[in-house]
Amino acid sequence: MFLDILIIAIKIILGISWLLTLTLILTWVERKESAVVQDRIGANRASILGLRVFGLFQPIADAIKMMFKEDFVPPFSNRFLHTIAPFLSFFFAVITLAAIPFGDEITIGSKVIALQIVRMNVGLVFILAMFSLGIYGIIIGGWASNNKYTLLGGMRGTAQIISYEIALGLSLIGLIMIYPSLELNEIVKYQGSLLFGFIPKWGVILQPLGFFIFLIAGMAETKRVPFDLPEGESEIIGFYTEYSGMKFGLFMMTDFVEVILISALVTTLFFGGWQVPYLYPDGFHFPWGGNILLNKWIVTVLQVLSFNLKVAFFCWLLVLARWTFPRYRYDQLMNLGWKLLIPMSFVNIIGTGLILILV
C-alpha cells in the first residue's frame, strides 16, 4: 500500500518535472526557431559566468524576471477570482498529463509499474474534459479583471475553444470506432500491430483526415497564433491584459504546456505513442525476416526515447506553424471551425463507419 503511494508520488514528480523542463526548453525553442526561420540568430546573451550555450539560460532569466515583477491587482476587480484564474488555467492543462503513457510497463522485482501516471479506462474522455475545463481560467480571468477588453478576450476565447472542442471531439470518434479501448496505453498497444503485415497500424495511417482535423483543432486549443483571438495583441490585447508577474507567466506557460500536451496527444493517438516500428518486447522482428533481440531495458529506453522524439517533432511543427501564419479574423475562425472542420469530421465518421461495415 505504502509502496504504491510512493510509486505514484514518484511518477507524479517525474511527470511534472518532465513537463516543466520541456516547457522551459520550449520557450527557448520558440525564440530560436523563430529566429532561424527569419534568418536571425535569436537570444544568445544570457550567460552564467560567461558561459552562453546558445542562450539556453534565457528561460531562467525570463523566470527570474517574472518572479520579481510587481504582482498588480487592478482596483475594483474581484481579487479572489483574479488570483485563481491563472492557476485554474494552468492546473487543467497540466492534469491531462496524468493519462498519457510514456512507455510500456516495467517490472522491478515483483512489482509491475506502468510508465503512465494513472491508468484510467476513460483516459481519452478525461483529457478532452480537462481541456474544456481550461476555458474557465480564461473566462474568469477576463471577467475578474474588471476591464472591457479582457472580458472581450475571455468571451472570444470561450467561443473559440467551445467551437473547436466539437471538432476536436468529433475527429476522435473515428479513432474510437477503430481502437478497442479509451485507455491511452491500450490505444498505443493496438498501434503496434501491423496492417497488411508490414505497415505499422498507426492512427495517422488509419485516420489521415481525423489526424488533420485533430491537429488544426488542437492548434486552436493552444490559443496561439493563427488562432490567438483571445489575445489579439493588435486589437484587444486579451484576457490577461490586467495580469503581471508570475500570474501572467502562468498564462504564458499554459500555452506552452498545451503545445506540449497536444503534441503528446497527437503522438499517442496518431503516431503510435511509444511504439517503435517492428520493436516488440523482446527486440526487433522485421516483416522481411531478420531479428535483433534486445534486453527488455533497452527496449523500454528505446520506447521512451521514441515517444519523446515524436513529441519534440510535433512541438517543432506547432512552433513552426505559429511563426508562419498570420492571425485568422474572427469570422474566418468561426467559419473554419463550423463550416469546414466539423463537416469534415462528420465525413470522416461516416467514411470510417462504411469501411468498418464493408471490411
Added chain:
Amino acid sequence: MIKSLVFLLEFLKGLWITAKHFWINIFFNFLKLIGFNIRDRGSVTIQYPEEKKEIARRHRSLHRILTREDGSPRCVACMLCMTVCPSECIYIEAEEDPNPEIQKRPSKFIIDLSRCCFCGFCVEACPEDALRMDTNIVELGEYNREKLIYDLNRLVRISK
C-alpha cells in the same frame, strides 16, 4: 467551404517555405559551428558590440574642427554654421585674431549634441572647410547631458 480549403492549401505552402528556411539555416549554422564557413548563409545578424558594420564613407558622424598647420582652428567665426543649423545647437562667440589676414576667431565654439540632428548642414555651410563630420565615431551615448556639450577644445582634439 471551398474557400477555406484553398486557405488550407496556402497554409501548407507557407509551412513548406518556413520549414525550408529553418533547415537550410540550421544546416549552415551548424557548418559555421564546426568551423566551415562555405557561404555567407545561416543568419544575417551582426552581433553588435563584438562585430561592427563598416561605416559608409559619406556617413555623418561626430563633428570635428580642422586646424591649420600651426595648430590653430581653421574656423573664422563667420557664424554661417550657427545660422544654418536647424536645431540651433551651435553657439559661437567671436574674438579678434592677432593675425590681420584672419581677423576673427572663435573664443567659444559649442555644439550641443543632445540637440543635433546630424543633418550635416553646418558642414555644407562652412566656407573655410573648418567643420567636418567624418570621424566615424557613432557611439555617442552618455549618462549625463553635460557630457554631450562639445566645446572648441574637444572638437579640435577629436581630429588629432
